Amino acid sequence: MRYKVLVVDDSTFFRKRVSDFLNQDPGLTVVGEAKNGQEAIDMAAKLQPDVITMDVEMPVMDGISAVKRIMASTPTPILMFSSLTHDGAQATLDALDAGALDFLPKKFEDIARERQEAISLLQQRVKALARRRAFTRPSLLRPAPVMRSSLRDTRVQETKSAPVFESVRPPKATGKRYAALAIGASTGGPVALQTILTKLPASFPYPVFLVQHMPGTFTTAFAARMNNLCQIKVKEAENGDLVEPGCAYLAPGGKQMLVDGSSRSCRIRIVDDTGLDNITYKPSVDLSFASLGRVYGGDILAVVLTGMGADGREGCRSLKPRGATIWAQDEKSCVVYGMPQAVAAAGLSSASLALGDIASHILAEMPA
Numbered sequence: 001m002r003y004k005v006l007v008v009d010d011s012t013f014f015r016k017r018v019s020d021f022l023n024q025d026p027g028l029t030v031v032g033e034a035k036n037g038q039e040a041i042d043m044a045a046k047l048q049p050d051v052i053t054m055d056v057e058m059p060v061m062d063g064i065s066a067v068k069r070i071m072a073s074t075p076t077p078i079l080m081f082s083s084l085t086h087d088g089a090q091a092t093l094d095a096l097d098a099g100a101l102d103f104l105p106k107k108f109e110d111i112a113r114e115r116q117e118a119i120s121l122l123q124q125r126v127k128a129l130a131r132r133r134a135f136t137r138p139s140l141l142r143p144a145p146v147m148r149s150s151l152r153d154t155r156v157q158e159t160k161s162a163p164v165f166e167s168v169r170p171p172k173a174t175g176k177r178y179a180a181l182a183i184g185a186s187t188g189g190p191v192a193l194q195t196i197l198t199k200l201p202a203s204f205p206y207p208v209f210l211v212q213h214m215p216g217t218f219t220t221a222f223a224a225r226m227n228n229l230c231q232i233k234v235k236e237a238e239n240g241d242l243v244e245p246g247c248a249y250l251a252p253g254g255k256q257m258l259v260d261g262s263s264r265s266c267r268i269r270i271v272d273d274t275g276l277d278n279i280t281y282k283p284s285v286d287l288s289f290a291s292l293g294r295v296y297g298g299d300i301l302a303v304v305l306t307g308m309g310a311d312g313r314e315g316c317r318s319l320k321p322r323g324a325t326i327w328a329q330d331e332k333s334c335v336v337y338g339m340p341q342a343v344a345a346a347g348l349s350s351a352s353l354a355l356g357d358i359a360s361h362i363l364a365e366m367p368a
Contacts, residue, residue: 003130037061071099184285186307188335199359208248251283289315298323310342
């Protein structure tokens with residue numbers, strides 16, 4: 001089976017390169033190219049692609065407006081291309097809010113030089129989203145609408161769970177003692193994290209550690225946005241931060257977030273390089289989870305959310321013997337069932353939960 005792709009970009013050069021790279025994969029075929037958002041809407045309805053790659057800044061209609069229109073009329077998995085600037089990060093988060101499922105940095109140098117690593121990553125991301133389209137009914141592709149608040153201390157109206165999936169019955173709370181909550185995510189993670197964190201009350205009495213695969217500029221923008229949406233405090237972690245309850249610390253993109261000290265007095269340590277050759281991701285869920293285990297022992301609830309690959313499995317493997325509780329997002333509610341599947345298949349998780357249920361499970365297990 002070859003998945004159909006629609007490529008949308010106002011640059012003729014970029015459209016051709018992306019199309020050529022995708023067509024090199026025997027599992028993909030580009031069925032159309034559009035040079036602005038309005039053409040994308042028309043071609044999405046006509047061609048019914050399995051995936052759309054979308055630029056942000058285009059004439060006639062921008063990518064974010066096009067995403068909103070497509071998700072309202074012809075729901076389709078959309079991969080955004082965005083610049084590695086502050087404005088690019090903000091626009092990408094807006095696109096994810098509008099319904100896009102994933103993004104890649106727009107690097108003309110990689111495209112022009114035909115770097116195989118970049119080509120392979122593009123093909124993998126598009127196929128992952130295409131498989132998601134085949135697995136999920138199109139009407140379930142849209143994420144939750146965003147309810148914004150300019151004041152963090154004002155009670156935020158809860159967003160609807162995104163998307164609404166059939167739920168499993170919540171397990172009874174174990175009564176276990178906890179000292180921290182840790183969450184790891186990749187593809188689809190920004191929307192999933194928003195769905196969970198916006199439901200935690202201001203009185204949540206534990207620190208939260210977040211590892212989301214993102215470039216540095218994006219984690220800065222994402223932390224600021226989540227801080228405005230959530231009742232708990234959310235910040236991009238900085239070296240030397242004294243860990244406090246009721247605060248979520250987001251690992252900065254391109255670096256590693258570790259912790260030092262004890263569960264009663266813990267500080268964050270941000271490093272550029274750990275010297276380990278087997279670490280692919282920066283930030284890495286594996287590294288952060290393992291570091292948290294050395295400080296908090298088994299008094300951790302670790303949750304692995306949607307994402308490609310297996311980052312988080314080895315971190316959970318180090319937490320499990322210490323007595324930590326580990327949950328994985330279920331397949332049906334994942335954008336990409338990679339990271340949670342790796343944890344579940346290794347026998348490390350005690351529950352596989354629908355995205356819309358995870359917050360309530362956390363609050364039952366870690367009462368405020």
